[in-house]
Amino acid sequence: MNVTQRLATSCLVGALLTSTGAMAESMDSAESKSAENKALFIVTSNSLQTQGMAMVLGNAMQAKGVSVDVLLCDQAGDLALSSTVSQALKPRNVTPEQLMAKLQSKGANISVCALYLPNSEHNAQDLRDGIKVATPPEMADMMTSDNVRVYSF
Template sequence: MKKLFLTLGLCSALMTTATQAENVDQALVIVNSGSLQTQGMAMVLANAMQAKGTQVDVLLCDQAGDLALKSTRSSELKPRNVTPEQLMGKLQQGGAQVSVCALYLPNSQHTQNDLRAGINVAKPPAIADQMLDSNRRIYSF
């Protein structure tokens, strides 16, 4: 009888762990590449995750921070003829929080007034909390 309870307990624990691994429903997408295709693919994948019910947040660093600027007008990417910033806007409409790295503005000639609507400057402690959250996956491009 002890073996049966031990086996049932172990099976229950394994099922709970497997379910938790499958139910990761939060993602942080960190984009630092200046490559148009890399930025576009990061946004395509982030939108696909969001469409599957994942809460997606985006952190733009280094050259990718330029996507956050009102003045940025990227070339359209085939096959859908959309820009990374259009795809990012779709993410925001779906509830994604988009931020630029805390180092982006102080190390550029831009100010917070140059950022698109709804884009903020990331707070390192908040980003660190997201990175340490076991229910959140981190993707870097």
């Protein structure tokens, strides 16, 4: 192999290594972006303002491309009931359940804790359309996933 051939081979190997490194960085960036794009909101507070703010933030995150799941536990589980009508919150005069419905209409999964219904006077038929009962293994998987950020309200 002459000098020109060696130089061309060396340049080709360098270019391949550079493009492989750039591809790896691009894949790492895509993986970290998907990790930032999933969120689980665990809402336990009975405070309307806290519930409302959780839903406001969920909608804001969803508008930025984040996939949002909401787990309603304890008294916050009442938001899941079709009979619940909360007081409207200022400044937009919307209820937490209206904000939750907006989240759900844009793809959010809404669930009640597995303990909510058995420890209340309600059953699954009392839940709003599309709201399900979460299972502990499902929630544990989500909470321990590197791809999901967990927020508690």
